Amino acid sequence: MIESGTPRRLGLPASAARLRxxxxLQEVGGGPRRRLLMLDDEPAFxxxxxxxxxxxxxxxxxxxxxxxSLEGVQERLTGALEVPDDGGVIDAFGTLLPQGEYLxxxxxxxxxxxxxxxEGDYFSGEQVTTWGVDQFWGLPEYPHTPYYRTFETAVDADAHLYEFVVPMVPPTWNERERVEEYVALMGRGTVPTAVAISTLDVCEPAxxxxxxxxxxxxLTHFLLDGHHKLEAAATVGRPVRILSLLALGEGxxxxxxxxxxxxxRARPRSARPSGT
Known part of the structure; x- marks a missing residue:
């Protein structure tokens, strides 16, 4: 981790925000209600x-x-942000977010x-080791998207932190020329910045x-800006910076x-030994 800021009040009323x-709503006789991340009033995740x-x-x-992505901050995000409280970038992306407290x-x-x-899929690996497969389907949970794994570490003897970056659209939708541009920039030492709205969920089986x-x-980072940057970094094994706006109270x-x-997040990266 580079740095953390202080919680900030950001966003628009839910009726005006693109994300919320x-x-x-519970239907009469229906099943359990789903928690959702909405984009333009449609269920996105x-x-x-x-x-x-x-x-x-x-x-x-x-x-x-x-x-x-927001055109007005693209040049600022081509390189690495140095502080998390970059007011211009945060305020710009705040116009997409639902009103609330963000870290x-x-x-x-x-x-x-x-x-x-x-290989490396959390849902068919670590999650199955703890919860087993879905009792109805007889299969692991399926996220319906490729995603990026970035970090994990021990919380304590009975808990482990897993970090994910989730694109709004799959990498196959990315423009190949843009990905190659970032590959070239990274080859010259540039570390670009992506932006995400993030949630923390703590889950423990019965x-x-x-x-x-x-x-x-x-810890899940839903990408707002940086789809080409993340793919380029994964392709060539280079670092990328993420400005995460953690939605407090939503996870x-x-x-x-x-x-x-x-x-x-400042601890050394460490995988959890199986069966401990």
């Missing part, structure tokens, strides 16, 4: 179920079909692109059901958990 968090004992989740839905985090990451069901019982802290984590994030 919501919970589906299903999020971890609010009970806290269900598996951690981000699942792309039909409404996630557009990037949210700015400035992170250096080396992203690794993961395809669901393939007693007696897991294979390997511990808390999963899921399945308490204020004390969110307050621990800067210190946790």
């Amino acid at each position: 968090f919501d919970t589906e 299903e999020l971890s179920f609010y009970c806290g004992t269900c598996p951690f989740l981000f699942r792309r839905l039909e409404g996630a079909r557009e990037k949210l 700015p985090l400035l992170l250096d990451v080396e992203p690794r692109l993961v395809v669901p069901g393939k 007693s007696g059901m897991p294979i390997d019982h511990y808390q999963h802290w899921g 399945l984590a308490g204020a004390d958990d969110c307050a621990r994030l800067p210190a946790l």
